[in-house]
Amino acid sequence: MRGIVAGLLAALALAPAAFAQAPTSTPTGPLSIESQGSFFVGGRDIASEDLSTLPAYAPAGTITVDQMYVQYQIPAGGTAATPVVLIHGCCLTGTTWETTPDGRMGWAEYFTRRGQPTYVVDQVRRGRSAGDPSGVNAVRKGAPVERLPTVFSASHESAWAIFRFGTAFPQTFPDLHPDRGPGRVLEADGARLPRLDADAEPDRPGAGGARAEAAGRGAHQPFAIRHLPLPDRGAGDQGGGRDHLGRARRLPGCGRRPRTLSRHPDHGAVRRLRGAIPRWAPRLVACRAFVEKVNAAGGKASLVVLPDQGIRGNSHMLMQDRNNLQIAGMLVDWMKANVKR
């Protein structure tokens, strides 16, 4: 495997306008899987005296932490296609890419149905990538509270604006893709906002390496990340915590001139006064600067602002919006046309 598409989607090298015209229909019929499964990458063993406060389980021993869970599907005939690694953001898990909250097909299955080997991760210390109970148990046994891990959940109310469903919970933007009604979001999205059980430092040591190792180990081949897609992110992104160029450079195997695509859904632009979320406006500015910086350094980066392409009403969670497969389809079409392995 010479190249791998990391993150959400691939780099946009040519006319962004081609995106808007891409035809996309929901794939139907049986899905034929060549192979599927899961594995863990990365991780380190630690010794702890505080694994348990229950008599039935020993407090002292060794556990593995900072490993990352990866689940994958390789479609029949897709062994030679460029793999896609889907990496969720803050406060979420790999469920981000599965069935949407209202029960439609998610991006993971869609990419697979379009012929791409697809890898979904739970980032370190979230979801099935287990954490470490030692801090909690140590404090329970008398250690200072500073030993407690920094854990937090995004509430329904705070996620509402961050995800750009509306300016204030539970109102939605008038043009929001309407399947995401308040009741639906409350019922289902809440259950899809798992607690972020990680220290405050989002990019834990080794997390980038674990991400990168994921697809390589799944395919049992060495690999290099050549495309770094960054949907709906900005240089000051709290979920990533770093500027994108810096992040790209830290990724193992990432070339010095990565192809990069950054995409922005609706309701984030500075100039869109109606319904703009303050959190996102500066990020779009930062994203433009990032794209310029990559290109100035000899890379090939593009920025697509969906409303500029006539695609309106998307939230931050565009992989779950009503037109989620239209957007995924544009990405697959672009990848098939532009990404060489």
Added chain:
Amino acid sequence: MRGIVAGLLAALALAPAAFAQAPTSTPTGPLSIESQGSFFVGGRDIASEDLSTLPAYAPAGTITVDQMYVQYQIPAGGTAATPVVLIHGCCLTGTTWETTPDGRMGWAEYFTRRGQPTYVVDQVRRGRSAGDPSGVNAVRKGAPVERLPTVFSASHESAWAIFRFGTAFPQTFPDLHPDRGPGRVLEADGARLPRLDADAEPDRPGAGGARAEAAGRGAHQPFAIRHLPLPDRGAGDQGGGRDHLGRARRLPGCGRRPRTLSRHPDHGAVRRLRGAIPRWAPRLVACRAFVEKVNAAGGKASLVVLPDQGIRGNSHMLMQDRNNLQIAGMLVDWMKANVKR
């Protein structure tokens, strides 16, 4: 859907000896999936003032807790077949049923390939079934340590004996299925022992309901649990915390006369002095008593002790042992012959 097989496998009604002769080969070739996806069941909304201690995330708001994550695959042509719900035990997640630590096919895919709609859950507050950070954050802000959740991990060392890989880490039983060598277990099984992030009460309120709702909602039909399979468990099982008959009666829709199968792998029997793990010997005794109790009450329960069937060397984690598909195959064969929907 009139019936559902809950837990790991179905009830044994007829000659247990038939198990040992069941031919099983690893299914190969593309896997054809009619539909797949994930959903959440159960859960309740709680208001909290302690969701976060980070300035970027609001401390107050609503989150959903005690929901259960369910991932499913329905094989092509399998819509009418009896669904199987795979429920993991203590300190684990749904990964229990996926690819084995050494990279072979797990039970989830095997059941799917044998034509059964297969549902894999992450039990409440574990894996992708998110927890509640409120207790940790409240203590961080000054609340008494009693607010801390009871969380624990099974260490590699303690899991070693509990899972019956050997009497003491890292020695293995001489007849243990040899793919599970010490190095392999240390590397891979450790990563598959996620922290149990639950209160000490294993069967949380609503957990049984969430489990039961899982398959029903997946198939979008009401259902009843009619078969309660209990591999390698005993009446005093710490992982379940309740006696099986009581548990069966608490499961929604579970008949008063459930068909039940309890199975015991190797190295657990009282009479097997060589390599017997003290933890398990009384459970086999309790299991025999449970089977008698169910049958005395008019149910149909059987107990299979694998060594009595000539199948030796299995650990507690028989769904990951070298002969895991042989055992799964016996279960599917029995289900096809005995379970009526």
